Amino acid sequence: MSATKLAVRVGAALAVTAFVASGVVALTASTTSCASSPDTDRITAVIQPDYESYRLHVDRYLNRRCGTLDCHGQPGRAYRMYGREGFRLYTVADGGLISGVQPSTPEETLANFQAIVGLEPEEMSRTMALANDPDLQEAEGLKRLIFIRKPLRLERHKGGPAMAEDDPGYRCVRAWLAIPTVRPDGSPIPPDQRQKMSPLAIANCQQAESFP
Amino acid sequence: MQHPRNTPRSWLSAKLPFATGALVVVGLALVGSSCNLDPVNRAAVNALGPERDDLYLPESEFHRPGEPCATCHSSAGPADSQFVLGGTIFWGPRNYDRRVDGAYVRIKDARKTTKCFVTNCNGNFFVRPEEFEKLTFPLLVSVERTQDPYNSNSPRLAFKEMGGHIGREASCATCHILGLKDFGSPGQIYLFADEAQVDQAKVPVTVPCPNPDKPTIVRCPEDRL
Numbered sequence: 001m002s003a004t005k006l007a008v009r010v011g012a013a014l015a016v017t018a019f020v021a022s023g024v025v026a027l028t029a030s031t032t033s034c035a036s037s038p039d040t041d042r043i044t045a046v047i048q049p050d051y052e053s054y055r056l057h058v059d060r061y062l063n064r065r066c067g068t069l070d071c072h073g074q075p076g077r078a079y080r081m082y083g084r085e086g087f088r089l090y091t092v093a094d095g096g097l098i099s100g101v102q103p104s105t106p107e108e109t110l111a112n113f114q115a116i117v118g119l120e121p122e123e124m125s126r127t128m129a130l131a132n133d134p135d136l137q138e139a140e141g142l143k144r145l146i147f148i149r150k151p152l153r154l155e156r157h158k159g160g161p162a163m164a165e166d167d168p169g170y171r172c173v174r175a176w177l178a179i180p181t182v183r184p185d186g187s188p189i190p191p192d193q194r195q196k197m198s199p200l201a202i203a204n205c206q207q208a209e210s211f212p
Numbered sequence: 213m214q215h216p217r218n219t220p221r222s223w224l225s226a227k228l229p230f231a232t233g234a235l236v237v238v239g240l241a242l243v244g245s246s247c248n249l250d251p252v253n254r255a256a257v258n259a260l261g262p263e264r265d266d267l268y269l270p271e272s273e274f275h276r277p278g279e280p281c282a283t284c285h286s287s288a289g290p291a292d293s294q295f296v297l298g299g300t301i302f303w304g305p306r307n308y309d310r311r312v313d314g315a316y317v318r319i320k321d322a323r324k325t326t327k328c329f330v331t332n333c334n335g336n337f338f339v340r341p342e343e344f345e346k347l348t349f350p351l352l353v354s355v356e357r358t359q360d361p362y363n364s365n366s367p368r369l370a371f372k373e374m375g376g377h378i379g380r381e382a383s384c385a386t387c388h389i390l391g392l393k394d395f396g397s398p399g400q401i402y403l404f405a406d407e408a409q410v411d412q413a414k415v416p417v418t419v420p421c422p423n424p425d426k427p428t429i430v431r432c433p434e435d436r437l
């Protein structure tokens with residue numbers, strides 16, 4: 001082999017090696033430099049619906065409609081509900097709660113509320129940001145929530161149609177989510193200054209919770 | 213002279229792939245029809261364990277009281293018959309051996325259709341699809357036992373109404389888990405709140421089951437002629 005050919009081959013081998021090595025270095029750098037250590041102080045703010053109205057008027061309906069042991073009253077559901085007739089919130093302190101026996105507890109109501117909000121926190125924020133304009137909220141916000149989409153059968157729901165747009169249950173939930181919890185400028189409205197659900201909306205909730 | 217394409221050998225080589233494919237399809241169909249290919253259902257069926265022929269007539273309407281019927285009696289399960297609803301009624305909340313015969317299980321579906329079914333001597337009841345056409349969940353359920361189920365006018369001995377409703381489950385025992393009363397199960401379906409009340413009521417327990425001397429009740433009073 002001539003010296004020229006040898007030089008070409010060695011040069012080519014070196015070029016390939018350098019190319020591969022630079023790729024490995026770049027890949028390593030890109031993966032290590034992008035991974036920062038988790039910031040344990042960071043929180044994601046969510047615009048939540050009004051808890052007081054939920055506690056007083058909405059939870060009983062949703063619990064009765066959705067929270068049976070064969071539906072959302074079980075640990076396998078992302079939207080998991082707790083309550084007297086279904087799954088009980090199990091903690092060391094109240095491990096004695098038995099399905100169908102003791103009344104629902106305030107902790108269970110809170111857990112149900114958190115389950116709705118935590119299902120899609122970003123979508124819930126977007127929906128609640130529109131609460132100052134209920135028509136816009138219904139048109140653009142409500143039906144983005146999977147919690148609304150599934151029972152209306154806009155998306156596949158294993159439990160079938162659980163709500164309809166003309167039933168009192170949907171009207172109850174819609175009235176609850178239409179209570180603004182932030183002002184148009186984004187500042188939070190303190191709970192004691194928020195709107196209350198109208199008597200008609202409360203009547204819808206009561207009618208819905210008597211289901212079926 | 214025979215054309216090369218018409219010789220028996222070439223015919224065989226042309227048809228062989230189709231024949232092999234057909235055999236594979238038939239084989240798969242046979243395997244699929246005889247075996248449960250759903251691993252979740254298969255595991256659930258296996259978890260039920262073997263039949264207890266010391267307690268009941270195996271593979272009969274009296275078998276496996278308190279167990280989830282539709283695990284087997286569904287389109288996914290291995291049983292020949294399918295149920296849209298099935299379960300077992302017990303007299304008390306704990307005793308497995310005291311089951312209610314002749315109890316009236318009334319079911320009201322979302323379309324407000326009400327139908328009544330009767331438990332057999334081992335406490336089992338079941339609803340076949342043709343017995344409740346267009347059954348629409350959710351369902352409300354109540355159970356009544358009169359003092360003498362053979363008599364349509366007999367007074368009520370016990371009555372229980374389900375506090376909630378059935379959302380979509382065909383087996384009562386999926387939620388009413390036998391021997392488990394805790395945060396995720398209200399326990400077996402019972403008519404008296406504790407076993408002492410059952411003792412006081414001196415409830416009848418059908419032994420043997422089936423009893424050849426006692427005809428089976430198949431209709432609720434409202435369905436009798």
